[in-house]
Amino acid sequence: MSESILEFDKSDFLGKVAMVDTNRVVAAIENHDMMTSISVGSLVAIQGRLNSEFLIGIIERATRSTTERLLTNEVDDEGNIPFGEALQDFIKIVLIGTYRTVDGDRSNTFKRGADTFPQIDRACYQLSAHNLQSFMNLLSAKVPLGERMALGHYMADQTAVAIAHGDKFFQRHAAILGSTGSGKSWAVALILERAAKLTHPNLIVLDMHGEYSTLCEGKEAIAEQFKIAGPGDCLSESTNSLFLPYWLLNREEMLAMILDRSDQNAPNQASRFTEHVRKLKESTLKDLNKQDVLDTFTVDSPIYYDISQLMALLNIDDEGTKPGKTGPVKGDWNGKLTRFIARLEAKIEDRRYGFLFQPPKSTSEYEWLSKIAMRLFHSGKTTKGIKIIDFSEVPADVLPIVAGVLARLLYNVQFWMNDNDRHPLTIVCDEAHLYLPVRDEADAPEKRALESFERIAKEGRKYGVSLLVVSQRPSDVSRTILSQCNNFLVLRLTNDQDQSVVKRMVPESMSGLTDILPLLDTGEGLLLGDSILLPTRIKLDCPKIEPASATRQFWTEWANRTPNEKAVEKAIETMRRQTR
Numbered sequence: 057m058s059e060s061i062l063e064f065d066k067s068d069f070l071g072k073v074a075m076v077d078t079n080r081v082v083a084a085i086e087n088h089d090m091m092t093s094i095s096v097g098s099l100v101a102i103q104g105r106l107n108s109e110f111l112i113g114i115i116e117r118a119t120r121s122t123t124e125r126l127l128t129n130e131v132d133d134e135g136n137i138p139f140g141e142a143l144q145d146f147i148k149i150v151l152i153g154t155y156r157t158v159d160g161d162r163s164n165t166f167k168r169g170a171d172t173f174p175q176i177d178r179a180c181y182q183l184s185a186h187n188l189q190s191f192m193n194l195l196s197a198k199v200p201l202g203e204r205m206a207l208g209h210y211m212a213d214q215t216a217v218a219i220a221h222g223d224k225f226f227q228r229h230a231a232i233l234g235s236t237g238s239g240k241s242w243a244v245a246l247i248l249e250r251a252a253k254l255t256h257p258n259l260i261v262l263d264m265h266g267e268y269s270t271l272c273e274g275k276e277a278i279a280e281q282f283k284i285a286g287p288g289d290c291l292s293e294s295t296n297s298l299f300l301p302y303w304l305l306n307r308e309e310m311l312a313m314i315l316d317r318s319d320q321n322a323p324n325q326a327s328r329f330t331e332h333v334r335k336l337k338e339s340t341l342k343d344l345n346k347q348d349v350l351d352t353f354t355v356d357s358p359i360y361y362d363i364s365q366l367m368a369l370l371n372i373d374d375e376g377t378k379p380g381k382t383g384p385v386k387g388d389w390n391g392k393l394t395r396f397i398a399r400l401e402a403k404i405e406d407r408r409y410g411f412l413f414q415p416p417k418s419t420s421e422y423e424w425l426s427k428i429a430m431r432l433f434h435s436g437k438t439t440k441g442i443k444i445i446d447f448s449e450v451p452a453d454v455l456p457i458v459a460g461v462l463a464r465l466l467y468n469v470q471f472w473m474n475d476n477d478r479h480p481l482t483i484v485c486d487e488a489h490l491y492l493p494v495r496d497e498a499d500a501p502e503k504r505a506l507e508s509f510e511r512i513a514k515e516g517r518k519y520g521v522s523l524l525v526v527s528q529r530p531s532d533v534s535r536t537i538l539s540q541c542n543n544f545l546v547l548r549l550t551n552d553q554d555q556s557v558v559k560r561m562v563p564e565s566m567s568g569l570t571d572i573l574p575l576l577d578t579g580e581g582l583l584l585g586d587s588i589l590l591p592t593r594i595k596l597d598c599p600k601i602e603p604a605s606a607t608r609q610f611w612t613e614w615a616n617r618t619p620n621e622k623a624v625e626k627a628i629e630t631m632r633r634q635t636r
């Protein structure tokens with residue numbers, strides 16, 4: 057018979073089970089001195105039906121009350137009734153798993169959930185010192201070697217490495233949530249660093265503030281950097297500038313940006329736009345002799361067309377005439393497209409939208425799309441499988457469209473790929489509240505982004521695409537997306553509304569754990585979900601390469617730092633140029 061890794065003696069004994077319901081147990085403490093050494097969050101083991109079985113739980117609440125009791129039935133010499141004080145200590149425990157010394161032919165096993173409920177009067181022990189250490193190590197050892205993702209250390213026992221199951225973490229979407237400055241970006245950098253150790257990772261980070269560029273610099277770089285082209289990048293075409301030409305946008309995305317739905321001519325504008333785009337795409341395919349594509353393409357297929365030709369066709373409609381009884385009269389669309397054309401023109405001419413409407417000539421070539429997609433999907437030794445896309449210069453009003461188009465493109469490539477050829481891809485959505493809002497509050501561009509990302513959240517698993525959603529305002533992030541996440545790394549979360557979102561996402565039995573969220577230290581988090589056997593508090597490791605998201609030392613810097621006078625002047629010029 058195998059040795060149990062858990063060995064309890066008198067000094068570990070807390071008390072006995074006094075009450076049991078479906079997922080909580082109350083134990084009456086007999087060893088009152090122990091009350092000072094336990095705390096909310098501590099682990100306990102309750103003797104199961106067999107000697108070789110313990111139910112493992114987390115203390116959710118500890119209470120002490122004193123009652124008076126009659127010591128004897130007789131009045132003492134002075135005529136007083138002898139009362140004494142009695143302590144009544146209780147702990148409330150959430151059951152989280154079952155440990156067995158032997159389980160069939162296996163020894164020392166731990167599984168989630170309690171198979172049986174403990175019986176009244178069963179002994180309850182504190183898990184501490186060597187028992188805690190052995191137990192934590194057992195948890196980590198349960199994750200197969202090749203699938204381990206080490207994240208940090210358990211707060212309960214800082215000597216034990218907290219290991220998450222890498223496959224499970226990424227398989228069915230995960231979220232990293234926490235108030236500003238709680239350590240989300242560092243956690244992302246840490247996870248990327250762990251992934252970079254694998255031979256062929258495949259992650260694409262939508263980096264809203266350009267803070268992960270440090271991961272792409274120098275000899276130690278672990279990622280490849282792309283940047284959605286800003287006004288400056290449109291002039292000098294660098295290899296890492298990413299353009300998302302207008303013709304990649306589907307009909308709905310394009311209209312979300314240009315169409316004013318309150319305009320009474322909106323239906324006419326939408327239908328003329330659709331008609332012309334379809335025709336122009338058709339003529340591109342005819343010129344290229346792509347007969348097989350011609351047979352089945354739709355207006356949403358990513359096929360190049362020339363936007364100036366589109367403008368010309370719209371203008372013809374807008375100014376057009378048709379023969380009348382006494383000479384030409386206004387055409388069917390005459391004057392009805394004027395505002396639509398003006399809005400489109402304004403977008404085309406605005407340099408900030410250059411990456412959409414003024415892409416370089418090379419992007420019009422038929423092969424361009426597959427070339428760029430190959431770069432985004434590439435995962436090799438020299439060109440890294442971790443790709444950071446800097447969105448910092450994308451104007452806020454089109455940010456959702458751009459993020460959505462990119463996600464849709466990536467998803468569709470996986471979707472149309474042969475089953476066996478798909479290489480799993482995770483899209484890291486940094487600052488997700490900026491482009492994936494709650495549906496009821498979304499505007500037209502945001503609705504398009506939600507469509508693309510919610511589709512991945514719902515169906516991505518089958519095609520090997522998953523999301524890692526990162527946000528400081530979970531209550532502002534699409535519920536559909538968050539509710540599809542199976543793993544949550546929750547860092548300090550101070551806002552009530554945000555906490556209640558997290559509470560709703562985790563199973564009822566665990567909701568007590570979330571009470572510590574506002575109290576977590578920076579870089580400390582609660583990992584909940586199927587990637588870890590035990591939902592516990594973790595102190596995350598620091599990444600080797602820190603993202604450029606440092607918290608400024610206001611007071612110290614005011615005391616010690618001489619500001620650079622020229623910096624403001626330079627910033628003004630940069631602001632005018634709209635390029636760094």
Ligand SMILES: Nc1ncnc2c1ncn2[C@@H]1O[C@H](COP(=O)(O)OP(=O)(O)OP(=O)(O)O)[C@@H](O)[C@H]1O
Nearest residue numbers: 236237238239240241242528579596597605606607
């Ligand atoms: N694991 C950690 N250990 C120690 N310090 C940390 C850890 N993670 C973060 N910090 C500290 O907290 C600071 C802020 O972290 P980070 O930039 O990751 O916050 P954030 O949650 O991404 O904030 P925001 O929502 O504003 O982007 C870091 O500059 C670092 O000093």
Ligand SMILES: [Mg+2]
Nearest residue numbers: 240241242605
């Ligand atoms: Mg951050």
